Amino acid sequence: MKIALLGYGKMGKTIEKIAIERGHTIVIKTNDEEGYDITEADVAIDFSVPNAAFFNIIKCFKHGVPVISGTTGWLDNFKKAKALCEEENGAFIYASNFSLGVNIFFELNKQLAKMMSKIESYKVSLEEIHHTQKLDAPSGTAISLAESIISEHDSYTDWSLLSQKENTIPISAKRLDDVSGTHAVSYTSNTDTITIEHEAHSREGFALGAVIAAEWLQDKTGVYTMKDVLNIG
Ligand SMILES: NC(=O)C1=CN([C@@H]2O[C@H](COP(=O)(O)OP(=O)(O)OC[C@H]3O[C@@H](n4cnc5c(N)ncnc54)[C@H](O)[C@@H]3O)[C@@H](O)[C@H]2O)C=CC1
Ligand SMILES: O=C(O)C1=N[C@H](C(=O)O)C[C@H](O)C1
Secondary structure, three states: OEEEEEOOOHHHHHHHHHHHHOOOEEEEEEOOOOOOOHHHOOEEEEOOOHHHHHHHHHHHHHOOOOEEEOOOOOHHHHHHHHHHHHHOOOEEEEOOOOOHHHHHHHHHHHHHHHHHOOOOOOEEEEEEEEOOOOOOOOOHHHHHHHHHHHHHOOOOOEEEEOOOOOOEEEEEEEEOOOOOOEEEEEEEOOOOEEEEEEEOOOOHHHHHHHHHHHHHHOOOOEEEOHHHHHOOO
16 A cells, blocks of 8 residues: 655654555655645555644545544544545544554443443543643543543533533643653542553554554545444444
């Protein structure tokens, strides 16, 4: 498979290594909006920056190139991207987190929220920790976790960074050197705390998931999620 890497930073470089190990060829690697012919690629993988992702993605739709995006912090335009994908008969997967471990963690989070919805004595909170170069906060993964709790738990209607408000899930975002990505969901009562946590040991899990998603998407049209790719949940 000929792959275009839209964004050749920390993730782009990790994806390149894994894609080559799996027998693919990188035909484009760019940190720019222009200066390449996207039709050279069978599939594009966008891990760029929040203000570039939407442009990169719709360019792929316009040229009939299936696209995977893991860029976070651009979701105000997500609905528009989905609609454009359908209009152009494109192929698209966005995931706030491509690792198998986090996608299993997403399912655990959903089940736990469903169970805790019936128990009023526990209050939920989220914590995410990432490296200091991260541009967005809270992380895309923390937002996915919070939205899933909101859809399963009757007491929560919103999330916010460090909120104290009733019905709002507080998210704490910490930035420390060299942390690939840690997410914890805690339920606290007067007597105890239940915590589930996922800790990424490196970027390789995210990169492998993105390459597997690209392999899965290459002959399809439509908008999909990692749940479709991994067949879990
Ligand atoms: N969904 C997931 O599983 C994961 C998502 N991410 C997200 O992926 C994104 C990238 O992460 P990193 O590689 O760690 O960041 P990074 O900062 O190392 O790399 C981003 C690259 O995008 C480049 N760039 C800037 N403008 C561009 C444009 N117009 N077109 C293409 N590239 C452009 C930058 O020059 C930089 O090299 C972030 O939004 C991050 O949150 C990161 C890890 C996993
Ligand atoms: O920026 C990162 O590094 C990561 N970003 C994603 C997010 O915002 O959730 C996924 C992962 O946690 C690493």
